[in-house]
Amino acid sequence: MKKLHYIWITLVILAAIFILIQIFGRSPNASSIPTGSSAPNKGFYLLNGTHTDLSAYSGKEVLLYIVTTWCSTCAEGTQALGKNISFFNSRNVSILEIEAYKDFGYAGPTINQFVNTYAGQSSRYITQGYSGYNLTKAYDPKGYLDIYYLISPSGKILYVNGEPSATLNQLEAAIKGV
Template sequence: MRIKSILAGLAVIIVITVTAWVVWKIINPESAPLPSAAIGRKQVFHPVPAPDASFLVNGKQDYLSQYRGHKIMLWLYSTWCSSCAEGLHALQKKRSELARDGVTLIALDNYRNDGYSGPTVKEFTSRFAPSLEDVQGVVLGTATKDLRNIYNSKEYPDIYYLINAKGMVKVISSSPDSSMQTILHFARTGQ
């Protein structure tokens, strides 16, 4: 009889816990990670709201929500990644087109550089895309753990999100160098 009471009590606790978790996820959907990108190719999915998250720029906290109303390319990269260097260089080449079409580039070094050593954001940018430093419409910084958990939970060295002016994620992809046509299409159309 006592074992049945204990099992019944455990079952009630499990049901309450699962129900509370489901309700919490419904109330706080922005805390859930976004769909993962298929590395190297455009991810097609129904657009979802871009969750707000903080990141660091020159040691000061900034928020994605501050850029709402603008087309955004949120790019998370690692400074030790050679394809990321190519991506940064490619974005530098197309910066005037992106700026003309109103895209704000937020390029962030992955949280703790994905656990590997590499140059600082400033060193990386100076080496591969010096004309992106201190340019209006370009934000260079570092991802926080919170932002990483939402936008790069699988810790890809290179992943980007194209977010329209309404704050909806339209594209998730990687490797700006090889997917520049997707980025430029988004810049022109917001799609």
């Protein structure tokens, strides 16, 4: 009977992992920046090393997508954005795909390699960059491996979520609703 405990332990571990995942979730349902509030004007670095910030995109609708380049979910999200780039272009939504500050401490591919690999030809429509510490702290303080913000031309947060591969329909609905 003692040996049967190992089977119960296995099943308990299985259930615990599943429950923990449900509790902590995969998609960031809530962030530190509620929808309707102003998007913090934080800085990031473009591929050529130029430092800029979100005010440069004032007057444009922006999809700010913060990723970690070693994360498979982020890769799928980038793929999804790439496959649907015509939708974003038709709605004049500028996509900023920004690598989280120092890839959260573990170096993956460069953001350029990452986007080119998973977005393919659509990568030319995606502005890529590296987050400064303050941008990651402001937009992703909980350390979600990927999180995106739909920001209005006036700088208001319209929609927040993660995993574009799984939430693309909701994102498109949010864009259409603008």
